[in-house]
Amino acid sequence: MLRITPLAFITLAAACSAQSLPSAQEQRLFDLVNRERTQAGLEKLAWNDSLAQAARRHAKLLADHRSLSHQFPGEASLAERLSSTGLRFDASAENVALGPGVDNNHDALMQSAGHRANLLDAEYNAIGIGIAEGGGSLYIAETFAHVFPAYSETEFRDAMEASFNRARKANRLVPVNFRSEDRLRASACEPGVNTGTLVRQPPGASQVVLFTISDPERLPASMQEAARAESVKSVGLGVCFRPGAAQGYANFRVIAAFYSID
DSSP, rough: OOOOOOOEEEOOOOOOOOOOOOOOOHHHHHHHHHHHHHHHOOOOOEEOOHHHHHHHHHHEEEEEEEESSSSSTOOOHHHHHHHHTTTOOOEEEEEEEOOOOOOHHHHHHHHHHHHHHHHTTTOOOOOEEEEEEEEEEEEEEEEEEEOOOOOOOOHHHHHHHHHHHHHHHHOOOOEEEEEEEEHHHHHSSSSOOOOOTTTTSTTSEEEEEEESSOEEETTTHHHHHHHHHHTTTTEEEEEEOOOSTTTTTTTTEEEEEESOOO
16 A cells, blocks of 8 residues: 655755765656646756755654654754755745655655645745655655855845945936945844944944845845935945844845945
């Protein structure tokens, strides 16, 4: 009798070892997943080695315990497991399954509403798969995430500056100069910082805003408003990478100071 027992789990949320290629079984399941997404008119998922690391470790635990679970006693949560690989992400999900054969497991997952939703979720752009054998069956873990590039603080700041000045150009305004202000970065890294403590810092700023952001191409409302303001002539940015359950595993905390002079 065919016995396949899948489970679904979703978590909303943020140094990776050497890259490793998927095994033949993992590649087969990866191809099946992307075939489903293509047929549904969705973008294919990219293979992600960090996600695969986490999925393989969890698949081994499934086989060791001879049972299905999303978190065994003493095991970290899904988001923590992904974060420990250095992955930058803001949403993740996991399917686990048990049964004979890759194709049979995939078919069972697709017939389950919760698992199908994970497999066909347009929010995710990456996947990692782990498969372990035990007792004549396959223990499978599929790990999905919406993954961001692993920006350094400098790279993230540079990308934000470019994005801001593109918005200025779209608003038919001249680009602004960006100031290098180390104390803004230091303030952005302080626990519990708030704009109330920054109103008078730095001198001459007409406005200071604080926000968290994962994608430098998607500026928050405060930055978009400044990009439309002809009075804004220069901007100071402090950028600090602040991953974690509270901030999100891809989030940077940013302090922006707007000036009416260059």
